Amino acid sequence: MSTAKDRAPGPAGSGLNDDIGEEKRLALYRSQVRLRDAEQRAFDLFLQNLVKGTSHLSLGQEAIAAGFAEAMVKGDLSFCTYRGHAHTLARGVPVEKVLGELMQKDNGLMRGKGGSMHLTSEKHGVMGSYAIIGAHLPIACGAAWRAQYRGDKDVSVCFFGDGTTNIGAFHEALNFAAVWKLPVVFVCENNLYMEYTPIKDVIPIPQPAADRASAYGLERILIDGNDADIVYRTAQKAFARARAGEGPSLIECLTYRHSGHSRADPAKYRPEGELEEWKKHDPVKLYRERLKQFGVSDAQIAEIDASVRKEVDDATEACKAAPSPPLDIITTDVYADGGWAWRN
Amino acid sequence: MAEISYRDAVTRGIAQEMARDPDVVFLGEDVAKPGGCFKATVGLYEQFGGVRVRDTPISEQAILGAAMGAAMTGLKPIAEIMFSDFIAVCFDYIANEFPKARYMSNGQTKCPLVVRTANGAGSRFGAQHSQSVENWCMMIPGLKVVAPSSPIDVVGLMAAAVRDPDPVIFFEHKSLYNSKGEVPDGEILDTLGTAKILRPGKDCTIVALALMVPRALEAAERLRIDHGIDCEVIDVRSLVPLDTKTILASVAKTHRLFTVEENPRLCGWGAEIVSIVADEAFYDLDGPPVRITTPHIPLPAADIMEDVVLPTPQRIMETIRRSLGS
Ligand SMILES: Cc1ncc(C[n+]2csc(CCOP(=O)(O)OP(=O)(O)O)c2C)c(N)n1
Numbered sequence: 001m002s003t004a005k006d007r008a009p010g011p012a013g014s015g016l017n018d019d020i021g022e023e024k025r026l027a028l029y030r031s032q033v034r035l036r037d038a039e040q041r042a043f044d045l046f047l048q049n050l051v052k053g054t055s056h057l058s059l060g061q062e063a064i065a066a067g068f069a070e071a072m073v074k075g076d077l078s079f080c081t082y083r084g085h086a087h088t089l090a091r092g093v094p095v096e097k098v099l100g101e102l103m104q105k106d107n108g109l110m111r112g113k114g115g116s117m118h119l120t121s122e123k124h125g126v127m128g129s130y131a132i133i134g135a136h137l138p139i140a141c142g143a144a145w146r147a148q149y150r151g152d153k154d155v156s157v158c159f160f161g162d163g164t165t166n167i168g169a170f171h172e173a174l175n176f177a178a179v180w181k182l183p184v185v186f187v188c189e190n191n192l193y194m195e196y197t198p199i200k201d202v203i204p205i206p207q208p209a210a211d212r213a214s215a216y217g218l219e220r221i222l223i224d225g226n227d228a229d230i231v232y233r234t235a236q237k238a239f240a241r242a243r244a245g246e247g248p249s250l251i252e253c254l255t256y257r258h259s260g261h262s263r264a265d266p267a268k269y270r271p272e273g274e275l276e277e278w279k280k281h282d283p284v285k286l287y288r289e290r291l292k293q294f295g296v297s298d299a300q301i302a303e304i305d306a307s308v309r310k311e312v313d314d315a316t317e318a319c320k321a322a323p324s325p326p327l328d329i330i331t332t333d334v335y336a337d338g339g340w341a342w343r344n
Numbered sequence: 345m346a347e348i349s350y351r352d353a354v355t356r357g358i359a360q361e362m363a364r365d366p367d368v369v370f371l372g373e374d375v376a377k378p379g380g381c382f383k384a385t386v387g388l389y390e391q392f393g394g395v396r397v398r399d400t401p402i403s404e405q406a407i408l409g410a411a412m413g414a415a416m417t418g419l420k421p422i423a424e425i426m427f428s429d430f431i432a433v434c435f436d437y438i439a440n441e442f443p444k445a446r447y448m449s450n451g452q453t454k455c456p457l458v459v460r461t462a463n464g465a466g467s468r469f470g471a472q473h474s475q476s477v478e479n480w481c482m483m484i485p486g487l488k489v490v491a492p493s494s495p496i497d498v499v500g501l502m503a504a505a506v507r508d509p510d511p512v513i514f515f516e517h518k519s520l521y522n523s524k525g526e527v528p529d530g531e532i533l534d535t536l537g538t539a540k541i542l543r544p545g546k547d548c549t550i551v552a553l554a555l556m557v558p559r560a561l562e563a564a565e566r567l568r569i570d571h572g573i574d575c576e577v578i579d580v581r582s583l584v585p586l587d588t589k590t591i592l593a594s595v596a597k598t599h600r601l602f603t604v605e606e607n608p609r610l611c612g613w614g615a616e617i618v619s620i621v622a623d624e625a626f627y628d629l630d631g632p633p634v635r636i637t638t639p640h641i642p643l644p645a646a647d648i649m650e651d652v653v654l655p656t657p658q659r660i661m662e663t664i665r666r667s668l669g670s
């Protein structure tokens with residue numbers, strides 16, 4: 001009987017496990033390249049002064065966004081942070097919508113009313129990007145509570161950084177979710193730094209999330225967050241557990257951001273050689289190699305790269321050409337009646 | 345029609361809405377099996393069950409965050425914050441999350457929830473369990489803010505708050521829980537953003553909220569009997585939306601304005617009302633608007649001290665009498 005493993009096209013004895021399958025593998029690759037290209041473009045656009053305000057890139061962390069988003073199904077909900085471009089794009093939001101918001105144009109996802117830190121696209125399941133550290137963990141619990149209450153099968157997935165494990169809302173949410181057995185998956189992207197301070201300087205244990213899981217009766221899960229296959233498998237397991245009513249998971253993904261914390265940060269606080277070391281374990285590079293091991297041709301890879309590049313190029317042009325938002329939306333949507341009236 | 349307490353009106357209002365709409369759920373600390381720290385939700389757990397009426401850990405951020413996530417995705421949660429002073433530990437949700445989500449998302453995100461909380465002094469609990477903090481919420485665009493003074497208003501405004509598509513902060517007054525009033529049988533639904541003229545008058549307008557309403561009414565009665573001054577008393581009820589029409593029309597008739605506020609002086613809601621009247625009805629006024637407030641101090645615990653810092657019927661009466669020069 002042939003198993004998935006037997007069918008793996010990798011070299012005999014390579015131990016390549018093909019549980020992911022060709023289609024998903026190509027999707028994971030495409031997604032990571034897309035996140036990389038779109039964010040690199042965002043960075044180029046800052047340098048040209050076309051992206052205004054602040055911006056927090058996930059360059060180097062793409063495997064987490066891609067791996068989780070590819071494991072999610074329609075209806076599953078993402079709760080992101082200010083470092084949320086990648087998670088938003090990974091759920092299928094067009095690059096133009098994200099770049100448009102960063103460039104504060106009328107074609108932006110929220111027409112300039114939210115900005116880079118608050119990307120939201122409910123129709124893609126992106127339930128907001130939150131810029132107050134930890135605030136969205138309890139909110140994700142609430143969405144999961146609704147699913148539990150109504151018997152809906154969707155999972156709420158909440159992404160945050162290593163530094164976020166030190167704020168009260170993290171602990172309140174973990175305890176709450178565990179006690180109520182909510183279908184929520186907490187994903188800690190440990191990129192080794194909060195803003196500028198190394199996480200190891202501000203925690204009394206080695207791993208900020210994994211080493212705290214036991215306090216909430218949860219399994220200790222610590223994975224390589226730069227390997228999209230590992231992320232994808234871990235996500236699937238956690239989602240299955242959530243959908244089965246077995247409660248939350250807390251997953252710590254080890255990763256590294258290639259750029260500074262935000263657009264203003266040159267990241268001078270990093271020890272020499274650290275970035276270079278991590279770049280050897282670049283998720284996009286790693287996954288391109290994986291495709292080749294599985295026999296995907298250079299031409300096929302180049303084709304994916306080119307089609308992604310085209311989306312990013314077209315989006316850039318569309319955003320450059322797009323008008324600024326009209327000023328009459330400044331006072332819309334403060335209240336549900338569409339307006340801002342606080343008195344008669 | 346029956347006479348019920350303000351406390352029982354809270355339960356009645358919540359029960360009315362839970363019975364009507366299965367999307368209404370209720371959560372908070374000690375609210376379900378114990379029936380609430382002030383016993384204002386006794387019987388809801390028995391009537392609606394533990395799936396809809398849930399006790400939470402002592403986690404105010406989790407309570408409000410969970411209410412928001414549930415509201416965004418289709419439920420109509422009512423969350424209790426045991427004492428309004430504790431809003432300070434979960435203020436992020438009140439200041440940054442509930443009221444900004446719709447705006448920042450350009451209208452995509454909804455947040456139809458109610459936070460109900462026990463506000464105000466009179467229990468001799470001291471500076472961290474007695475404050476009137478409705479002005480903490482009034483200043484934030486995107487919220488609605490309600491503070492009823494009578495059992496019938498509790499039921500009707502609770503229903504309006506639950507059915508409202510925006511986040512509503514619902515302030516119940518601790519010292520009113522034992523007060524009683526007539527409440528008709530059957531469904532009661534009031535309207536947010538409407539003030540009530542509780543006593544018509546022609547000599548001056550007194551604008552009050554929550555516990556200050558019965559005190560203003562008592563002062564008005566004594567001013568009539570002792571001094572022949574005919575006061576109009578307005579219960580603001582809803583700070584946002586604010587029924588400025590009723591207030592401005594009253595000032596146009598009486599030509600004098602007094603606000604009675606339990607909050608400390610600076611940035612109390614009365615200052616906003618005085619500012620609106622000064623802007624829009626200055627020439628209607630025959631004298632300066634006067635704010636009667638708690639002094640700008642933390643609240644003392646001892647009864648004799650607490651009693652003198654809150655506006656009393658006596659202080660309201662004397663202030664008005666002096667201002668009107670009779
Ligand atoms: C409550 C709060 N405190 C501080 C900040 C400022 N701040 C923004 S991002 C950040 C670092 C967060 O670190 P981490 O959770 O590791 O996420 P990362 O940025 O590395 O993705 C800080 C301190 C904030 N936004 N909110």
Ligand SMILES: [Mg+2]
Pocket residue numbers: 161162163189190191192193194195
């Ligand atoms: Mg970090």
